[in-house]
Amino acid sequence: MDYQDSLFSDQQRKQLLLNPYLGVGNFLQFTAPMYPADCQHSLLTDLETVICEGEAIQSLSVHSLAILAGRWAKWYRDKGVKSAEPVAVYCDDGLNYIIHFVALTLIGAIPVLTNGKMPIEVAAAHFNNIAVRLVISDADRCRKLKKGLNAGIDVLNLARVPLGTEVLERAHYYVHSARSPVMITHSSGTTGLPKAVTLHHEQWFHGIRELLKKPHAKGLEKYLNALPTSHNSSIAFLIHCILSGSQIMLAAKRDGKSVADLIETYAPSTVVAFPQTYVELALNHADDRNFSSVNTWINSGDAAHEVHIKKLVKHDYHFRGSKKIAGSQFVDGLGSSEMGHISFHIIHTPYTSNYGRCVGFPQHWVHAKAFLNDGREVESGEVGMLGVKSPSITPGYWNNSSLTYKSRIGDYWLTGDMVSIDKDGRVFHLDRISDVIDTEAGRCYSLLTEEFILAGIAGLEECTVVGIPSSLNSVYSIPVALVVCSDKATTEKDLLQAINQHLSDKGLPCVAEVRKVTHHDIPKGITGKVLKRTLRQQWGSPVKLAAKTKSTA
Template sequence: MSTAHRTEDGTHAPHAAVPPALRARLHDDPGLGTGNFLDRVRAVHPAADRPFVWAVPSGGGPEAAQAWSLDRITAARDALAAWYHGAGVSKGVPVAVQMGDGFGYFLHFLALSSLGAVPALVNGGMPAAVAADYIRRTGAAGVVADTPRLEALRAAGLRAGPGMFLQEAGALPLERSPGDRLPGVFPYPHADTDPVMLCHTSGTTGAPKAATFAHRQFFLGKRERLVSFPAPEDGNRLLSALPQSHSAGISYLMTATLLGLPTMVLSDPGGPSAVAAMRAFAPTVVAAFPQTWVDLAGTDLDGAADRVHTWINTGDSAHEAHVRALVRYGRRPEGGGFRPGSRFIDGLGSSEMGMALFRKVSDPETDDYGRCVGVPIGVVEEVAVLDGDGRPVEDGRPGRLGVRTPTVTPGYWNDSGRTALSSFSGYWLTGDVVYRDTDGRIYHLDRVPDVVHTADGPVFSLPLEEVVLSEPGVADCAVVAVPDPGTGAMAPYAVVRPAEGAEPPADLLGALNARLEAAGLARLRGASAVRSEEDFPLGPTGKVLKRRLRERFADALGGPVGSPA
């Protein structure tokens, strides 16, 4: 990495920080939103030519990171927008983008939204057949993808023709040419409800759905970060290991742009990539999805996480075992000095929620776990725990989570029927099973399709997984429902991924059930230790695909009742 981007002590200085007074002015600007934030901040920035983002290219390390300033980002945005305009893309037109995860998604998001078009960002790890089906369902007018993914999409049956262009991403310009043209009105002036992006769901329970994000709705969480997020003038630096095709990746890059916060963006969110970036960049804040924490929790982070004071998780809530492993590292500001250990901010959210709507902060002193995801953040108007008929249940009883908040998606793109079925009496039904305690804290028990319906009643998989992960040598696990030949119902079955170099106990099922009994939870009917990707499949965002695990282990209890699995 170029020493031009570093201070004498080797750290990245906040040369491009947006001054606090300007951040406060932006915060109070009622017209600021997703579609215009780049131009609004650039118009007032005193150092728009200085880099604040270092983007690690696909297949490269932090030493190959490219520096990006506001000026360079805007120039690339305009060059891409001119190309899209020339290709006939205009207001309201969806265009799909798929590539190796990285900063390129942000540039295409900016370019397409600046035309009033609707970028449909597709995770680079999504299988080609699934991606091609998703793109067709969005009605995309075109696809921009890197070479291997474009070839795979063509092999999956996606074809160019009237109303559909296919374009190799590497051939598109990042600098303007003299003959380039932009629309007469540019950038497009978004109204509050104008769509600015489509973000697909994880696809863990079926085909990925296209959640719509709007100019005002998507920006609601970013506005408060202008005054509440760790500030660059305090020496903060952000490492984003989030999937950049996801709304969360876009969200934190928007935050970095609004603050001028020194930020390193990874293309590979895996543990080795994240550790290398941490050693080179010395971040104070690390943002990622749960799968990155799985990798980091089993890694020695001495010398890599020394300056980290905050880990930020979004998407699915994180596991206690991984949180406890991470907060041992780093240092927290306290009384003009530092206290050993860091804090972990966990946030339960989804594409449809628009952002993480529940917040729980853990540190080395925390003993309040039990899959607690905390309390709703300020933007949430109301939270309900509902039974199957839509009636509120009393505290302590499980039910379906419903939220009323202006951050919720306006709906699923091209699927008004599914949108209508996803709400009840003004509550958005998140698809989660939770309970609320008497202090108003929410505890996450399961996703609705993942509940194990046994002969003795429902068993929720997430509390069982927390206990299974406390077994030494377990890196990750998933508890799924498999047919129980003895009862004709379903039974809980644990699929365990051992840590590297660790061997599971000879009686894995007995060891796990002993822990579950001590915790007062249901026993497992079987357990398997697996190491292959086929036996522990992950989706494109790193979530365990329980749907596939149910299929893979459907015959696991096929022998006589009580026989070992």
């Protein structure tokens, strides 16, 4: 069966939309019966997943997902796990995260899905903070994790669990209300210990429900998911695909080469990833690999850079209605775990030109404002802290009411971003609050500076701007640009002159230093975000900067 023929009809989607009880915590209960008994595998992965003692799988149909989750749900219930108890899942990427997410929500417990690349000592502190009931993991992580966990938190190796064949009886399914917690996800941890973000049954489903209201776009029958499979955005895309009848492949590895290989072998119509994957695809693979199946690239998390987007959309095709148009489309979204869904998005094609860190307009259910520190709203076009009011916003941080309230101004959630909103309502994402550089000449917004450097200076593959104290006792910092340059003959002095001329032409503050580095010199977090906090520690004083300058001279 061609998967294009498996997409749910408008009538089936309407049936789901009319269900007032449907939400994240019970989506599979209502959707699985709509699939034919002989439906193909809907969830695939390129690496075999060990799911319990003696069992390993590489794909699941919707019905087999329901059965396997039902088996684990019964095991959890027999183990004594109760509703509203947090249970952590911490393992390699694969199918286990969606299996345990469904299993735990079947009994009303709260999945704490945690990226397997999170350092074990950080994960242990995260689980202690949440006070999880137990942790489901694998052998290597189990041994090391036990040493850092509080007394009473059990750790179980999923490969040693003799899972029974019986499934949880329907009479024991938990009945979710709108505010039932259905997941505790975590921030990327780029600014410190990961924050435990709470997601609710109805709140988290809001964005997915809005997608269901839209008619099926042509060419969206096969997805390649290159997000971490533990991430709430990954779970949301899986739910969306199951509610739509689409097939989805979960990439076990998210580096550019691995994803490029999967695009060629799996031939997806849509690719979903975080920005770093697109950076690697654009720089190393866009021009010499076969991406002809892809009509849509969806970016989740931080906004992507113009120079990388243009390398991807110049190839292949996309649809406008039923009309096929040359060049693929790049859906650039700004969202976070706290926003619950991509709250701002813009579509780029070879024929569009809204760049310069423009993330488009808020979704129609989202209200956005920019605020000063004292809570006043800034004037149109001025820079302020982004506040979002939306039904999809998190209710807060688990076990941290102080941080929850500090993250709000009235009804608006502060996202941690600096933005400007023009008179037409377009939002421009300038920086993370923690990365803004206060210089003697004024504020330097590092992401905006990087955007214009990459777009205006030929031969640069990557650019990261960080603030270094201008002197040992100064309150001001100097912007330093760390660049990866494909032309080895270009000197740092020449780059500094060209970059600052370009920034001056754009009316932006200049950088004080340019340092040529390699991709490996720019540290990335578990979701691919640049760890600027780490860079500030590495380059964080004039003494260190001088030493590095001397060593690279």
